Amino acid sequence: MAPQALDTDILILGSGGAGLFAALHAHQAQLRAASPLSITVAVKGLLGKCGCTRMVQGGYNVALAREDSVERHFMDTIEGGKWLPDQDLAWQLVTLAVERIRELENELGCFFDRNPDGTVHQKAFAGQTFDRTVHKGDLTGIEIINRLAEQVWSRKINRLEEHRAVELIKSSSGDSLAGVLFIDMRTGEYTFVRAKAVLLGTGGGPTMYKYHTPSGDKSCDGLAMALRAGLPLRDMEMVQFHPTGLLAGTHTRMTGTVLEEGLRGAGGYLLDGSKERFMQHYDPKAERATRDLVSRAMFTEMRKGKTTPYGGLYISMAHLGPERVRRDFKGMVERCADCGFDLAGGLVEVVPTAHYMMGGVEFRGDCSTALPGLFVAGEDAGGVHGANRLGGNGVANSTVFGAVAGDTMAQWVLDQDFRAPDRAAIEAAVAACELPFRNRSPSDIHSLREKLYDVMWDKVGIIRDAAGLAQAERALAGLDAELERCSLPDANRAFNLTWHDWLNLRSLVAVSRVITASAIARTDSRGAHFRSDFPDTGSLEQSTFTSLQNGQLTMKPVAFTRVRPGESLLKNAA
Ligand SMILES: Cc1cc2nc3c(=O)[nH]c(=O)nc-3n(C[C@H](O)[C@H](O)[C@H](O)COP(=O)(O)OP(=O)(O)OC[C@H]3O[C@@H](n4cnc5c(N)ncnc54)[C@H](O)[C@@H]3O)c2cc1C
Numbered sequence: 001m002a003p004q005a006l007d008t009d010i011l012i013l014g015s016g017g018a019g020l021f022a023a024l025h026a027h028q029a030q031l032r033a034a035s036p037l038s039i040t041v042a043v044k045g046l047l048g049k050c051g052c053t054r055m056v057q058g059g060y061n062v063a064l065a066r067e068d069s070v071e072r073h074f075m076d077t078i079e080g081g082k083w084l085p086d087q088d089l090a091w092q093l094v095t096l097a098v099e100r101i102r103e104l105e106n107e108l109g110c111f112f113d114r115n116p117d118g119t120v121h122q123k124a125f126a127g128q129t130f131d132r133t134v135h136k137g138d139l140t141g142i143e144i145i146n147r148l149a150e151q152v153w154s155r156k157i158n159r160l161e162e163h164r165a166v167e168l169i170k171s172s173s174g175d176s177l178a179g180v181l182f183i184d185m186r187t188g189e190y191t192f193v194r195a196k197a198v199l200l201g202t203g204g205g206p207t208m209y210k211y212h213t214p215s216g217d218k219s220c221d222g223l224a225m226a227l228r229a230g231l232p233l234r235d236m237e238m239v240q241f242h243p244t245g246l247l248a249g250t251h252t253r254m255t256g257t258v259l260e261e262g263l264r265g266a267g268g269y270l271l272d273g274s275k276e277r278f279m280q281h282y283d284p285k286a287e288r289a290t291r292d293l294v295s296r297a298m299f300t301e302m303r304k305g306k307t308t309p310y311g312g313l314y315i316s317m318a319h320l321g322p323e324r325v326r327r328d329f330k331g332m333v334e335r336c337a338d339c340g341f342d343l344a345g346g347l348v349e350v351v352p353t354a355h356y357m358m359g360g361v362e363f364r365g366d367c368s369t370a371l372p373g374l375f376v377a378g379e380d381a382g383g384v385h386g387a388n389r390l391g392g393n394g395v396a397n398s399t400v401f402g403a404v405a406g407d408t409m410a411q412w413v414l415d416q417d418f419r420a421p422d423r424a425a426i427e428a429a430v431a432a433c434e435l436p437f438r439n440r441s442p443s444d445i446h447s448l449r450e451k452l453y454d455v456m457w458d459k460v461g462i463i464r465d466a467a468g469l470a471q472a473e474r475a476l477a478g479l480d481a482e483l484e485r486c487s488l489p490d491a492n493r494a495f496n497l498t499w500h501d502w503l504n505l506r507s508l509v510a511v512s513r514v515i516t517a518s519a520i521a522r523t524d525s526r527g528a529h530f531r532s533d534f535p536d537t538g539s540l541e542q543s544t545f546t547s548l549q550n551g552q553l554t555m556k557p558v559a560f561t562r563v564r565p566g567e568s569l570l571k572n573a574a
Contacts, residue, residue, distance in 0.1 A: 003181060003190035003426060008040040008158065009413045011195035012179060013165050013222060015043040016051035017398035018201035018378025020148040021100075023157050023223060024108075025406025033414060041152065042160035042193065044202075045217045048149030051203055052214050052359070052379070053395055057260035057331065059133040060104075060399075061392035062097040064120055070094045071569040073281065076128045077393060078563065080290055081386025082527040083359075083540045084235065087562040089384045092365055093393065096400040101134055104399070108147045112136050124265035125391045129292035133392040138331045139261055141395065142487055149175045154347045160193070162186050165202065165221060166503065167429035168229045168374065171419035177229075177373030178421035181429045185500065188493020190430055196416040197373055197409040200226060200361065201402060204379035208508040208515075209354035210453040211256040213242055219504035220511040222380040226361045227510060231370055232549035234382040234556075236359035236511075237518035237529045239296050239388055241295040241462055243270070245353025247312040248339035259332055259343075261391040263315060264288055264326065270298065271314040271347070272306040292388050292528045295352035297463040302351075306352035317343055341391025352462060356394060358385040358528065359518070362547065367405035368412075373419070377401035386545075387527025436502050439487035445501050448486070452479055452508060460516050465533040469520045476513045483509060519545040521553045540565035 010026050012019045023041050030037040035150035041047060048054070063073040073094040078085055104110040105120075112134050113121040125133045136143040152159075162185040169192065171178040205218025227233060234384035244259040264270075264287040269277050282297035283289035289297075298313055309313055317325045322344035326333050329343065336343040360382030367375045385393060459472035483506055488498055490539035524538035525531050541564070563569050 001394070003192040003430065005184055006191060006193045007038070007418060008193060008195050009037040010039045010197050010199070010409050011193055012039070012041045012199045012201060013043075013180065014051060014201035014378070015041050015047040015114045015149070015369045016201060016203050016378060017053035017144065017148070018203070018402035019043070020145070020152055021399050021402030022201060022377060022406035022409070023111060023152050023153070024148065025403045026410040027155050029407050029410030033382050033410070036275050037410060037413060038158065040158040040160060040193065042163045042165060042180070044162070044164045044185070044221070046161050047152065048145055048154060048161055050215060051219045052205065052218065053398060054141045054145040055213075055215060056144065056395045057124065057138045057258065058125060058262045059135030059392055060097070060395050061102060061125065061128070061132050061138045061390060062101045062134055062396060063094060063132055063565070064098065064101070064134070065122060065130070065164065068132055070098065072130055073132060073567055075563070077385070077390060080127050080388050080390045082388060082537065083543050083565050084386030084526060084558055086383035086544050087560060088365055091562060092404070093384055093397055093400055096404070097396040100396070100399045104144060104147070108151055110136070110143050110147045110504045112143070114526045123262055125261050125290045126264050126294070127390050128392075133262070137260060138329050144395065144399070158303060164251040164500065164503070165225065165259065166433055167425070168225045169421045169425050170229065172422045174422065175372065176419055177371050177417040181426055183433065185495060188496055192421065192426055194418050194421065194440045196413040196418060197375060199367075199405050199409060200374060200376040201378050202379045202380055203398075204360060206354040206357050208452050208512045210457040211245050211351055211353040213245060213258040213353050213355045219507045221507045223360065224507035224510045226380070227514060229371060229374075230550050231374070232362045232547045233514055234359055234362050234545050235386065235518070236514045236548060237522050237546060238358035238381075238387050238527060239354055239515060239526045240291055240353040240356040240358060242355035243291055243352050244296055244315055244350040245295040246335065246339060247308070247310045247349040247351040248341070249310055252339065254335070254339050257335070258353060258355065259315065259336070259348065259350060260329070263296070263317060263329060263332065266278050267320055269319070270294070270538065271316055272301050273308050273313065274306050275314065275347070276364065290388055291391065292530070294420050295462050296530055298352050310349050312349050314347040315350050318345045334405055356389055358382070358389050360388065365404070366408040367401055368408065377405040406428055433503065435484070436486050436488040436499065437490045439485055441485050441487050443482065443486035445486070445498060445505065448482060448505055449501070450480060451475070452505065452512065456512055460512070460519055462530065464519055464529070466520070469516055472516050472519070473513070476509055476516060479509050480513070514548050517553055518548060521546050521555065
């Protein structure tokens with residue numbers, strides 16, 4: 001099956017905040033170039049309709065208010081990240097977020113909520129010392145992605161929709177990237193796209209856990225491809241659980257979807273199955289503590305057995321006044337009502353749900369990676385958030401670094417030629433995708449997925465220990481082997497969703513193994529990673545981060561380039 005071939009100067013994988021900002025910035029930058037560049041966005045779903053940026057509810061962190069500052073936003077990010085973030089990347093995040101939000105409003109046409117005096121309204125989000133989350137009601141991502149998509153549609157930017165990237169193909173010399181192999185999901189045929197620069201913007205997505213929030217198109221494909229290409233992945237043990245996933249039974253896909261952070265920020269209570277508050281026993285900030293603390297407290301309470309009918313806990317907002325809740329959280333109230341819950345006046349069942357991967361491909365401030373020709377931005381990129389991402393820093397991260405990547409790639413391609421691909425690598429990648437059609441032992445993809453969900457939730461979830469992680473390691477190796485043997489009917493490849501499920505699982509199991517290996521290596525507890533056998537944080541001064549490359553795990557020291565543990569950039573800090 002020889003793939004079709006296409007050429008483009010800049011190839012962008014994914015159409016979330018990272019991908020679309022990269023496309024717009026590359027397009028803007030190329031207007032200054034002598035000859036136009038060809039820019040292509042390739043995406044597994046439909047442009048503007050897929051990925052997690054569209055699902056952003058709460059909003060976008062940025063220091064706009066006079067009483068706030070980028071230094072304060074930076075310190076919140078570093079302290080929230082438990083001193084593991086790359087400080088220069090975090091600094092870029094907080095400073096460029098100010099530019100990006102202006103661009104979103106003034107150039108791209110986003111409307112965000114405003115105060116009566118005309119200033120942008122900023123709401124409270126947990127784990128922050130200032131109310132700095134810009135929002136459009138509680139459905140901020142739809143506003144951002146709709147405006148970005150309109151701008152991309154109106155420019156000469158090529159689109160390959162329902163194209164699934166399956167392998168990064170290196171040059172024949174092996175020292176750089178030549179392009180990307182895709183499956184055109186509409187036909188099942190292969191296409192090789194040669195590109196001078198490629199952006200990995202496929203958005204991570206911890207969908208290997210029983211309860212998870214990200215969109216169904218996200219299955220860690222980008223991270224799995226980067227892993228196979230030999231790129232270092234850092235902080236992979238750091239998987240963030242959002243405390244308030246909706247729990248509405250196994251019959252609905254709404255289970256696991258997120259009820260936004262602003263509910264706790266506004267003063268919502270978490271209650272156990274006996275309708276008692278419990279967060280005050282775990283942290284002085286109670287429900288407004290960071291996500292890791294709240295998720296862990298909830299998991300501990302669930303283990304005690306005082307749970308709701310579906311086995312979780314409750315969130316209660318009624319004490320804030322049902323009218324206010326209906327007004328301020330319209331989308332959330334409607335979502336809960338769809339599942340039979342009254343958020344404004346009653347109780348809603350919730351469970352911690354896997355939400356975000358802080359880990360990702362190691363990258364530099366200009367979004368370049370160790371592989372020349374490959375750039376990374378958004379949730380695929382590691383290092384910005386360290387051990388914990390503040391709510392509201394995710395979409396800031398994808399839009400800030402997406403734009404940086406677009407600018408960098410437009411400049412970088414100017415003195416690059418197309419590189420000849422390693423043809424054997426393309427053939428090997430096609431053969432790997434075709435594997436289940438050659439195998440003969442019938443398999444049940446559904447039960448493989450359930451096994452993955454259970455092992456990751458039970459053994460590599462919110463509370464971990466050496467014995468559980470070792471069991472998970474063995475179980476995941478077994479799942480890998482089962483996937484290798486798995487056979488699918490050699491049927492029509494067009495929109496063959498069982499095949500894509502198999503490909504999803506292939507990526508998820510590969511990345512789950514990296515999460516597990518990194519969790520085994522980190523023998524302390526930081527942010528999202530909690531080991532009951534190593535509950536201490538360890539020395540902040542001696543902080544190290546995990547980095548896995550070609551099967552080798554190393555602990556690398558964190559460089560405190562701007563502030564050391566115990567210090568602060570805030571002038572009046574104690
Ligand atoms: C329910 C929910 C609510 C959230 N709320 C907030 C919030 O309030 N504030 C905040 O800051 N963050 C929030 N986040 C996190 C935020 O959405 C992410 O941090 C951010 O949007 C990620 O952007 P991205 O561009 O990296 O990825 P995404 O927006 O997820 O885009 C990834 C893209 O890659 C495509 N893709 C995936 N695999 C492939 C492949 N193999 N080939 C081609 N394309 C592929 C996808 O189809 C998609 O287009 C939320 C996340 C969720 C799930």
